[in-house]
Every structure is written in structure tokens, then in C-alpha cells.
Amino acid sequence: MPIYQYQCSHCNLCFELKQSFNAAPTASCPECQEMAYRLFSPVPVLFKGPGFYVTDHAKSQGKVKNSSN
DSSP states (O other), X not given: OOEEEEEETTXXXXXXXXXXXXXXXXXXXXXTOOEEEEEOOOOOOOOXXXXXXXXXXXXXXXXOOOTTO
């Protein structure tokens, strides 16, 4: 089950709560028992490995000529 972050609308307390995916996005504050709402934050995206751009790890088309000849 995922852990969600909540913030109380009355006392602004932030807390985490372990809930199922289909649970309601509201909960009671552990301090004042008022309504708390689920917070959403962006998830970091990491691009690892080749293949995201055409120019990444491109193979050379021919041999490199030596300019000292």
C-alpha cells in the first residue's frame, strides 16, 4: 500500500498516512481531528541509458582521417 502525504486545513499540520489506492483522498488530522487533504508532489524522472536522443552514442559513418599525412 502506498504512503500519502496530507495537510490539515485547520492547523496546517503535514503528516503521512498509509492507505490503499482506492481510499478517499481525505483524512482526519491526528492533532485537531479536522479535515486533512491529500497533497500531490511531482515525481522525479530519471532518463538513464542511450536511446533518448538520435545523437546519443551515434556510431561514426566512416574512418576518421589522420590530418598529419
